[in-house]
Amino acid sequence: MSSIGLLMVVVAFASTDCQLITDENEAWAFVNRVNDESQEVYFKSIQASWNYNTNLTDHNSQLSVEAKLVEAAFEKEVAANASRFNWTAFQNETLKRIFKKASDIGSASLPEDRLTKLKVIESELERLYSSAQLCDDDSTCNNLDPGLTRILAESRDYDKLLWAWFGWRNVSGRKMRNLYKEFVNISNEAARANGYADTGEYWRSWYDMDNLREECQKLYEQLKPLYLNLHAYVKRKLIDKYGEDKFPSTGQIPAHLLGNMWAQSWGNLYSDLLQPFKNKPSVDVTEALKEQNYTAQKMFEVSEEFFTSLGLIPMPEEFWNHSMIVKPDDGRDVVCHASAWDFLNQKDFRIKQCTDITMSDLITTHHEMGHIQYYLQYKNLPVVFRRGANPGFHEAVGDVMSLSVSTPKHLKEIGLLEEVVDDEESDINFLLSQALKKIAFLPFGYLIDQWRWSVFNGETSPEDYNKKWWDLRCKYQGVSPPVQRTEDDFDPGAKYHIPGNTPYIRYFVSYVIQFQFHQALCEAANQTGPLYKCDIYNSHVAGNKLSDMLSLGSSKPWAVAMEKVTGNTTMDAGAIIEYFQPLITWLEKQNEGMDIQWDEACPTDLPVYTLPTQSPEPETTDPTGTGNVVFPNISLLIVLCSCLFALLKE
Ligand SMILES: *[C@@H]1O[C@H](CO)[C@@H](O)[C@H](O)[C@H]1NC(C)=O
Ligand SMILES: *[C@@H]1O[C@H](CO)[C@@H](O)[C@H](O)[C@H]1NC(C)=O
Ligand SMILES: *[C@@H]1O[C@H](CO)[C@@H](O)[C@H](O)[C@H]1NC(C)=O
Ligand SMILES: [Zn+2]
Numbered sequence: 001m002s003s004i005g006l007l008m009v010v011v012a013f014a015s016t017d018c019q020l021i022t023d024e025n026e027a028w029a030f031v032n033r034v035n036d037e038s039q040e041v042y043f044k045s046i047q048a049s050w051n052y053n054t055n056l057t058d059h060n061s062q063l064s065v066e067a068k069l070v071e072a073a074f075e076k077e078v079a080a081n082a083s084r085f086n087w088t089a090f091q092n093e094t095l096k097r098i099f100k101k102a103s104d105i106g107s108a109s110l111p112e113d114r115l116t117k118l119k120v121i122e123s124e125l126e127r128l129y130s131s132a133q134l135c136d137d138d139s140t141c142n143n144l145d146p147g148l149t150r151i152l153a154e155s156r157d158y159d160k161l162l163w164a165w166f167g168w169r170n171v172s173g174r175k176m177r178n179l180y181k182e183f184v185n186i187s188n189e190a191a192r193a194n195g196y197a198d199t200g201e202y203w204r205s206w207y208d209m210d211n212l213r214e215e216c217q218k219l220y221e222q223l224k225p226l227y228l229n230l231h232a233y234v235k236r237k238l239i240d241k242y243g244e245d246k247f248p249s250t251g252q253i254p255a256h257l258l259g260n261m262w263a264q265s266w267g268n269l270y271s272d273l274l275q276p277f278k279n280k281p282s283v284d285v286t287e288a289l290k291e292q293n294y295t296a297q298k299m300f301e302v303s304e305e306f307f308t309s310l311g312l313i314p315m316p317e318e319f320w321n322h323s324m325i326v327k328p329d330d331g332r333d334v335v336c337h338a339s340a341w342d343f344l345n346q347k348d349f350r351i352k353q354c355t356d357i358t359m360s361d362l363i364t365t366h367h368e369m370g371h372i373q374y375y376l377q378y379k380n381l382p383v384v385f386r387r388g389a390n391p392g393f394h395e396a397v398g399d400v401m402s403l404s405v406s407t408p409k410h411l412k413e414i415g416l417l418e419e420v421v422d423d424e425e426s427d428i429n430f431l432l433s434q435a436l437k438k439i440a441f442l443p444f445g446y447l448i449d450q451w452r453w454s455v456f457n458g459e460t461s462p463e464d465y466n467k468k469w470w471d472l473r474c475k476y477q478g479v480s481p482p483v484q485r486t487e488d489d490f491d492p493g494a495k496y497h498i499p500g501n502t503p504y505i506r507y508f509v510s511y512v513i514q515f516q517f518h519q520a521l522c523e524a525a526n527q528t529g530p531l532y533k534c535d536i537y538n539s540h541v542a543g544n545k546l547s548d549m550l551s552l553g554s555s556k557p558w559a560v561a562m563e564k565v566t567g568n569t570t571m572d573a574g575a576i577i578e579y580f581q582p583l584i585t586w587l588e589k590q591n592e593g594m595d596i597q598w599d600e601a602c603p604t605d606l607p608v609y610t611l612p613t614q615s616p617e618p619e620t621t622d623p624t625g626t627g628n629v630v631f632p633n634i635s636l637l638i639v640l641c642s643c644l645f646a647l648l649k650e
Helices: 002-012 024-053 058-082 093-103 112-131 144-154 158-171 177-193 199-207 212-242 267-274 286-291 296-309 317-322 359-377 391-405 408-413 424-456 462-477 505-524 540-550 558-566 574-590 634-649
Strands: 339-342 349-352
Touching (some): 024 112, 058 093, 112 177, 349 359, 424 462, 424 505, 505 540
């Protein structure tokens, strides 16, 4: 059907000469026809990608790559036909915007051989990350989820943490270095074919701002004092736990001690190490979820109920039928990193999440469902407008819900907390637990794409990939590698969004604007108390406001969308600072008279680490010869080889 449709589009213009078409009615007819067809083309490609992501086999990879090539050929054709119209002179702004978006086709602009290579590399990077396993000396093997994630969250044994932290980087990122280098080259070729200097510039273009970098820097500088104070408080507690000798004299915190594989969110340290007032009830509901026998299904239902309480759209039946909300136990490799899918056929919306029964995963469920809500709200718009107002908006929706859901009052209302104490100390407890998620993340969210932008524009060459990564981590996050890293390592690859090729500045943007949205929706919901106590549950007024913004998709510039909710048209850190104000005051007092800075540079005198040895078994030793890591399975090797063969064939 789609190929016949393609032909029609081509035939329709066979008779026109090279004069550009100015008739807007004709343009609308073209747009409508292309839209129907694109739904079918995208559906097939997304379905193939879903099949691969939920079952990482060589066969499924091939089918997914093939479908992506069909999709790219379609986009190329559409862009070519769109260029027959004099669209930049159209009167109707909506029409003009549709043409603009349809003309911006990303990697589809590559010649077929390069495109194939790019898609194969992307597919392989995804698999390398998602099927990586770290085996211990009993040959028990851990995937990232749930195994290594749990170790990082729960263990307080310095050496065990180091083993998991180091081992994960050894079996994941380290294997991607060369592929990633190749990926950067081809990805830049695509950007240049579209008229951008490099892929970073292309990604930044999605924000319709000339000064995205400067704006983010400004926001970051505004929030930095809060991060410095949090960092200093947490570092002191960790020194109490692990001993001063484990900490570098440069002032950073060793990166494996923060409860998370990338030290990007520190909430897992809250209950046992960081809660300021121990005699007040904890606000972490992980234990309650377990005691009450929560399942993934129940967590998803609780999340949906929050959305519907605001009068928003419930998850459709297809969602419940086809989502993957627990990790399959039939031995298949899947991409566990949580994601939300719009199949672009206006019916099929799914989440893929290897849900663990924890508070952190309950928050993730809300986050992913926020994406689905956005999809549902804009599903009747033309396909090219089924995007967030900017990528940060998309990441913010579910998090806005979580800001209400996480309040002690709400958690009590849904039976996850037994008692809520309303006093200053309890407020500080709560705000600190929130800061460990929201404030701790800011420098991480800010630095990832600084690394990638500098890689794409050539400022950072492949010989400095890992060094640059750590320069940024030490400088901004104030975390340092616990042991020596070299340019044989590729630590960026140990974070999903690098092999998964998902831009990251969106999360930084989201962490700022979600507080602006929260503030505005709280006002709409007539919540008059402090911002951090606000719960918009059951407020249809707030829900309607949000819906007004979401249903615009990307049909209008993001400032217009933002105005629907906040009445303002700029990103602003004022709301997040207001939210955390009592904590800021408290932390400043805790840190009074102390040096809360750290050196920009990483420590230089780090020890060398080798994974603990085990009795050698020749057929299972790591083929790269580094460390004693059992290679996951032989079929992956075969697949890798056949993939490399495919790459070399060209
Ligand atoms: C995974 O994909 C393979 C094809 O590569 C297929 O044979 C198998 O049935 C799939 N497994 C599941 C559980 O869908
Ligand atoms: C553009 O055209 C559409 C369809 O004809 C119409 O509904 C819309 O109001 C027009 N927009 C503007 C800004 O003129
Ligand atoms: C969902 O699954 C149920 C039970 O298998 C089935 O009866 C129903 O038709 C399915 N609905 C959709 C929309 O796929
Ligand atoms: Zn997301």
